[in-house]
Amino acid sequence: MSADFGFKLRALLTDRGMSLRGTARALNYNVAYLSRVSNGRQRPSVQLAEMLDDFLQADGELVQLAAAGSPVAVLESSGPDSDISHIKESATFTLRHADQYGGDSVAPVAVQVWRSAQRKLDAGEIPDAAQRRYLAAVSEAAEVAGWLLFDAGEHGAARNAFLESHMLARHAGERALEWFALDMLAMLDTERDRPGGVLRIADEVLSQRRIPPRVALLARVRRGRALAQIGERQRALVDLSAARGGLEHSLDPRDPEWTWWVNQQEVRGHSGHAFLSLSDLGSAIPTFHEALERATPRGAMLYRIELVRSYAQGKAWKEVEEEIHKILPLLDVISSGRNRLLLRDALQVVDQGASVPVGLSALVRDTVATITP
Incomplete structure (x- = not known):
């Protein structure tokens, strides 16, 4: 393939x-x-x-x-346990690949694995004894497919996958996967600048009893980002500060397995985005630099794009040019539709700036041509 x-x-x-x-x-x-x-x-x-x-x-x-040139093999009729193992192995591979190279090339693989398993459910091929475990596995497969579609910039398809994952998780009685799907839906609404949807999801999660600490932490991060988008600075910073404080404690036994990736780098990155939404460039820029320190290659590209946007808003043209030159080599390695969309948007901010140096304008045009299909 x-x-x-x-x-x-x-x-x-x-x-x-x-x-x-x-x-x-x-x-x-x-x-x-x-x-x-x-x-x-x-x-x-x-x-x-x-x-x-x-x-x-x-x-x-x-x-x-x-x-x-053949597509990835779909699930074979080898039994529920074998299928579940295949689903988990596929998720591990595709997520690891996306962290290094972006989600574009592996999103179709994840969708194929999810849809293949979903067809078996719909056809009634799963024995009753394995139904609950299989439902949970397919819910997780839809979750992974949704995340990779999101990274590939396919927002509509990603939303459908997250909604399907949420429904499957409810049928399986898997509360942890329900929370995961809600968190992903909030992430998508944040990206699409729909703070109202994010606030509804975060408030729903936080209103539930005995929420695991890191699930609550993520809900506060999402809520903090949404509050920043609507200009509620003080409330946004309270939520983000509470999230950072919560990371000082080790994982609680009640925390779902999927929350392993929540760390200081992740919260720093979200804080940088919030500061940028609040037009606080003096806080956004150093926060993005801190988030870069241990970021994955895909994450590093994202933070550098946000630095381009931040420096452009502050008309720091020399720094904008430096960041673009750092991004260019990443374009040869990382294929993320999401990052390309964000980069085009950031470059538009540069292009619309006043008194942009001629050399920088030419660099922006060349970069836009490079990332345009």
Whole structure:
């Protein structure tokens, strides 16, 4: 499949110490096309596969992967336990891949795994004894698919996946997965600048009894972001401060497994976004820099994009240019529709600024051309 080809291509480039841009120049191929191929968003031609195989001395491996071109195997009829194991293994792989390279190429894989399992449920193929566990596994598969679709910039499809996950979790009696789906829906509404929806979800979660500490912490983070979007500075900072304070304690035994990723870097990043929404650049910029310290590659790209936006609002053109130059190499590696949308929006803020240096305007135009399909 194209994702396997892209994965191998990126590994070979890293191993050979070569960049995607340099390879495109050497082979006289369009870098945007080669980027789509490397990130699994476009299947390579036979000619390109042969040229890359020869150029990177891959001993025919790239040609074989291009020839295979088959989609990821769907779940086979091997029993509920085997299916559940496959769902979990797929989730581990796709999420790890997305943290390093973005969600574009693996979102279709996650959707396929989810839909394949969902079909078995709908067809009544799951024995009663395994129904509850299978429902929970499919709910989690929909959750993973939704997150990866979100990272790929497919907001409508992501929302449908989160809603489906929430319904399946309720049928399974899995309260933890219900909270997870609600958190993802709040995340999506935050991204789409719909603070009212976020506030309703956060208040619903926080009104429930005996909420695990980190579930409550995440609800406060989401609420803090929403309050910042509507200009409620004091209330927003109270929620975000409470979330940071809650991280000082170790995970509670009641905390769901999915909350493992909640850490100081994550809360710092959300705080940076909140400060930016409040037009507090003096707090937003250093907070984003702090969030960068241990961010995943995909997260680092996101925070640098927000630094471009922050510096542009403050007309710090030198710093804007520096951040764009730091982002450009990441575009060869990370394929995230979400980040491309955010980058285009941030570059528009730069382009609309007063007294933008001529060189920076040219850099912005070149960058927009690079990320435009």
